[in-house]
Amino acid sequence: MIGEEKAFIDIGSQGNFIYSSYYEPRSKLLNKGIIIVPPIGHERLRCYRECVNLARCLATQGYHVLRFDYRGEGESSESFECTDLATHRQDIDHAIEVLGAQGKIEAYCLIGFRLGAVLAMMSSSKMHIDRVVLCDPVLNIKSYVRSLFRANIIMQREYFGKIICNEQGLRERLQSGDPISIYGFHYTNGFIQQMEAIDERECLHGFKGQSLLLPFTRVESPANKAWEEWLHGLNRNGHCTLTPFITDFSWGTKKIWTSSFHAMDTLIAEWLSKEV
Amino acid sequence: MLHGVLSIPDQDVSNKRLLIFFQVGIGTKTGVGDYLRIVADRLSSAGLTVLRLDQSGTGDSQGELPDGISIPELFRQVQSGYFKEDSLAVIDWAAREFSGYQIYLLGECGGCISLTLAGAERMDLIDGVLMMAFPVLYSPQENTGKTPVREFDARVTMQGYLRKLMSPRSYARLLSGKSDWGLMLQSARVLMARLINDALKKCGFLRTGGHPDHERFNWEVFSAFQKLVKNGKPILFLLPQLDNETQEFDAELRDKVLLKSDIYAKYCRYAYLPETDHSIMFQYSRDLLCREILDWFNTLENSSHV
Numbered sequence: 001m002i003g004e005e006k007a008f009i010d011i012g013s014q015g016n017f018i019y020s021s022y023y024e025p026r027s028k029l030l031n032k033g034i035i036i037v038p039p040i041g042h043e044r045l046r047c048y049r050e051c052v053n054l055a056r057c058l059a060t061q062g063y064h065v066l067r068f069d070y071r072g073e074g075e076s077s078e079s080f081e082c083t084d085l086a087t088h089r090q091d092i093d094h095a096i097e098v099l100g101a102q103g104k105i106e107a108y109c110l111i112g113f114r115l116g117a118v119l120a121m122m123s124s125s126k127m128h129i130d131r132v133v134l135c136d137p138v139l140n141i142k143s144y145v146r147s148l149f150r151a152n153i154i155m156q157r158e159y160f161g162k163i164i165c166n167e168q169g170l171r172e173r174l175q176s177g178d179p180i181s182i183y184g185f186h187y188t189n190g191f192i193q194q195m196e197a198i199d200e201r202e203c204l205h206g207f208k209g210q211s212l213l214l215p216f217t218r219v220e221s222p223a224n225k226a227w228e229e230w231l232h233g234l235n236r237n238g239h240c241t242l243t244p245f246i247t248d249f250s251w252g253t254k255k256i257w258t259s260s261f262h263a264m265d266t267l268i269a270e271w272l273s274k275e276v
Numbered sequence: 277m278l279h280g281v282l283s284i285p286d287q288d289v290s291n292k293r294l295l296i297f298f299q300v301g302i303g304t305k306t307g308v309g310d311y312l313r314i315v316a317d318r319l320s321s322a323g324l325t326v327l328r329l330d331q332s333g334t335g336d337s338q339g340e341l342p343d344g345i346s347i348p349e350l351f352r353q354v355q356s357g358y359f360k361e362d363s364l365a366v367i368d369w370a371a372r373e374f375s376g377y378q379i380y381l382l383g384e385c386g387g388c389i390s391l392t393l394a395g396a397e398r399m400d401l402i403d404g405v406l407m408m409a410f411p412v413l414y415s416p417q418e419n420t421g422k423t424p425v426r427e428f429d430a431r432v433t434m435q436g437y438l439r440k441l442m443s444p445r446s447y448a449r450l451l452s453g454k455s456d457w458g459l460m461l462q463s464a465r466v467l468m469a470r471l472i473n474d475a476l477k478k479c480g481f482l483r484t485g486g487h488p489d490h491e492r493f494n495w496e497v498f499s500a501f502q503k504l505v506k507n508g509k510p511i512l513f514l515l516p517q518l519d520n521e522t523q524e525f526d527a528e529l530r531d532k533v534l535l536k537s538d539i540y541a542k543y544c545r546y547a548y549l550p551e552t553d554h555s556i557m558f559q560y561s562r563d564l565l566c567r568e569i570l571d572w573f574n575t576l577e578n579s580s581h582v
Contacts, residue, residue, distance in 0.1 A: 006279070006336070021336065048304050052336055074306055075281055075313065158429075159518040159553050161436040184309015184557035257302065257345050259333065 003059065008075070011094050018091050019075035020068040020098050021052075023059035030062040032272075033105035035095050037123075039114035040088065041080070042151075042183035043251050044073060047113060053260035054111070054268070061269055066099040073185075081179045081186045085119075085194040092123040107131070109272060114138050114251065115195070121203045121211075130209025130238075133268055135261075136216040136245070139226040141198050148182045148192075151252075155181070204233025211240045212271045214264060216247050243267055278362060279336035280329035281305060281313075283320035291577060294370055294377045295319060295406075297328040298363060298387030301354040302347070304335040307384065308555035311562055318566045324573070325377065329366060331359045331390070351415040354386035355494055363394035371401040382406040382569075385521065385554070389497050396500035399507045404576065406569065408514040409521040409554050412529045413492040426520040427470060427527070430463035470527075490528045498529075511544045512572045514565060516552040545572060 005022045036051050038044040055065040069076040070091045072083035092110070099105060109131040112120030117137035124132050138144045149167045156164050165173065170180050174189035181187075211234050215227055223231065227242060234240035245264045248256065297312055299305055305328040306313040316326040332339030341350065363381075370379055379402050381391040388407040395402050416424040425433070437460060440446035449455050488498065504511065515522040534540040547568040552561035 004336075042309070045304060045306070045308070045310075049334060073310060079314070080310070155553075155557070157436065158432065161432040162439055179559075181309070181557050181559075184311055184555060186559065254302075254347055257341055257343065257347060257350050259340050259343055 004056075007098075009094065009098050011071075011090075016071060016077045018068050018071060018077075018094055018098075020066055020095065021055070022099070022102055023055045023065040023067075024102075025062045025064055026060045027062045031064075031104050031106045032062075033064045033066070033099045033102075033108045034058055034272075035092070035099055035108065035110050036065065036067045037092055037095075037110050037112035037116040037120040038067070038070070039116045039251075040070070041073070041185040041187075043114050044069075044116075046251055046254065047249075049259050050261050051113070054265050057260070057265045058269065058272075061273075063272070064099060064102055064105060066095055066102075068095040068098070079186075081188050084188070084191045085198075088119055089123055089126075092119060093127060096123070096127055096129070109133065111135065111268065112137065115141070115144065118198060118200065118203055121207050124209065125203075125206045131211070131272075132207065132209065133212045133214065133271070134230075135214050135264065136251075137213070137230070139200070139215070139230060141200060142196055145192060145196050148187065149180075151182050152180055155183075200230075201233055204230060205236050207234060208237045210238060212268065213240055213242045214245045214267065215242075216249060217244045218246070218248060220244075220246055241271065243271075277338045278329055278332065278366065279305075280327050280366075281316075283316045283326040283328075285320050285323045285325060287323065289323040291323075292325070292374075292377045293323075293380060293403075293573065294325045294327060294374045295380045295382055296366060296370055296391075297326065298359075298366075298381060298383040298391045299328070299331070299334075300384050301331055301359050301386040301390065302334060302341070302350055305330045309557050311556045312384070314562055315556075315566055315569075318562075319569060322566075322570055325374070327366075327370065331362045348415050348417070351386060352417075355389050355411060355414050355497070357389065357393045357496065359386075359390040360393040363390040364397060367394055367398045367401055371398075378403040380404045380406060382408065383410075384408045385411055389494070392497050392500045392504065395509070396503040399503070399509070402509065404510040404512075405504060406512045406514060406572070408556075408565075409516055409519055410513060410525055410529075411521050412488070412494060412498070413490055413524050414494055416492065425459065425462040425466050426523070427466055428518070428520040428523040430466035431523075433459060433463040434467055488528050488532050490524075493528060505539060505543050508543060510572075510576055512569070513544065513546045514568060515546060515548045516554055516556065516561070517548055517550050518552060519554040521554065522548075545575075547572070 003024050003026060007020050008017045009020055010017050036055055038051060051067055055067050059065050070088050071078040072080040096108060108129045110120040110124050110129055111133040113135045115138045117134040120132050149170055152170060153163055174180060174192060179186035179188045213230055223242060231240055231242045297316060299307060299312060312328055316328055320326050330337040333341035381395055381402055383391040388410040391405060395405055515525060534544060549561060549564050556562055556565055
């Protein structure tokens with residue numbers, strides 16, 4: 001595609017690589033770089049096309065944009081069961097380096113989706129990036145992990161007509177060393193435990209920059225307790241704007257085809273232009 | 277412009293084969309749980325060159341699918357040949373770029389439709405076809421906002437309820453109205469229709485004329501499929517057993533047509549994949565899928581040497 005470069009980027013030894021898609025700026029050159037930090041597992045596939053179109057939209061506005069696949073996912077190396085939170089965070093760091101190699105990038109912004117939003121916050125603190133956009137971040141990670149177990153249980157009922165292994169049984173299986181399939185991604189015990197060990201509050205307080213918090217909601221409503229906690233946490237050492245995004249989009253089953261979060265893309269572009 | 281990823285074998289192979297994956301049509305070229313990429317990597321380690329691609333409007337390719345369209349309606353459009361032109365373009369490109377290679381097409385679900393329609397128009401360019409979870413019927417239309425129940429789902433639902441026959445708690449739930457009565461009744465109706473149909477056939481009251489007769493049968497794709505067979509293209513059907521498509525394939529195509537004529541026996545092979553779902557989500561399913569594909573290619577190779 002013109003203006004889009006795909007590449008397999010070597011990272012370290014052992015033949016590992018991450019797959020990246022670079023979108024070069026189409027208009028005025030802003031010397032600002034954006035990395036889209038995807039969700040993990042099935043949620044990455046769920047919003048794949050939307051992220052592609054977000055990248056294209058921002059590139060037309062003059063930003064250097066990079067999308068990438070974590071190791072163990074998409075076109076990157078490794079199998080999913082060989083990865084964990086540490087490898088995911090390393091891959092974000094690699095993506096930032098890859099984008100930096102493209103040209104004169106004076107400032108970066110990470111746009112993270114779901115668990116990718118949490119990882120983006122962690123990486124931005126480490127890499128001294130002071131702008132993040134948090135698209136429907138996972139507000140409560142323990143609850144999110146329980147939903148992953150529920151997805152496996154629903155799948156058992158759908159295919160076998162019964163629950164063969166409940167959550168406790170699945171956890172025992174994980175502890176014995178067997179991965180469990182969540183929408184086709186094979187999660188290991190280590191990965192599950194690392195996710196459950198993330199302290200959201202620590203991430204929020206650790207971030208010192210400017211952020212745009214975009215929780216997804218089906219109806220217009222006043223800010224709920226979870227949003228308020230995040231807003232308060234991000235404002236503790238930084239500055240956060242809360243803008244709920246009204247959408248029917250679901251991270252589970254796709255019922256309607258959407259290729260883009262049009263209105264959200266506009267919100268993000270407006271926020272970015274204010275911060276430039 | 278369409279975007280794809282090519283997996284090339286590490287070693288030199290004497291028999292050069294290109295396998296083109298056609299994804300369902302509304303996903304990406306890596307597939308659910310990235311299983312298409314995993315399978316492609318394994319097949320290329322075994323000596324096959326594999327091309328996976330995103331159709332227009334999906335994945336990284338250009339173009340756009342109609343926004344706001346319901347997924348069942350989108351499936352129906354795929355089943356009507358929405359991606360046929362893309363498939364033709366890919367086959368033409370592959371034939372130019374991979375001169376000297378045998379070209380095989382592998383489709384998953386809606387991808388089978390795309391490759392069958394396209395393959396029938398590019399008979400000279402392709403050497404065989406692999407069809408995974410081949411949908412022989414159009415997706416049912418939603419009349420009341422509820423998706424009609426399909427046979428495999430109906431069977432699983434009723435098996436689940438039958439297992440609870442001895443459970444007092446289940447009866448309490450049933451009587452309290454918490455159970456999904458609508459789903460239960462629909463499932464029962466679907467299974468009863470099947471039982472009556474089978475009984476009438478056994479008694480000779482219902483004869484199948486050696487041709488499909490389902491109201492939603494995809495005749496256009498069937499016609500293209502017949503062309504492939506008549507032109508001697510070997511076909512491998514990969515049939516996940518935990519899948520509505522397999523149920524419908526067996527009832528509407530295999531039993532009514534394929535088993536009734538020698539020509540199909542000559543060119544068609546069936547690989548049923550036990551304990552395997554539509555999206556090949558389990559590790560053992562992926563292992564089995566790779567084995568069946570490689571086994572089929574070995575069989576082709578051996579029969580060509582005879």
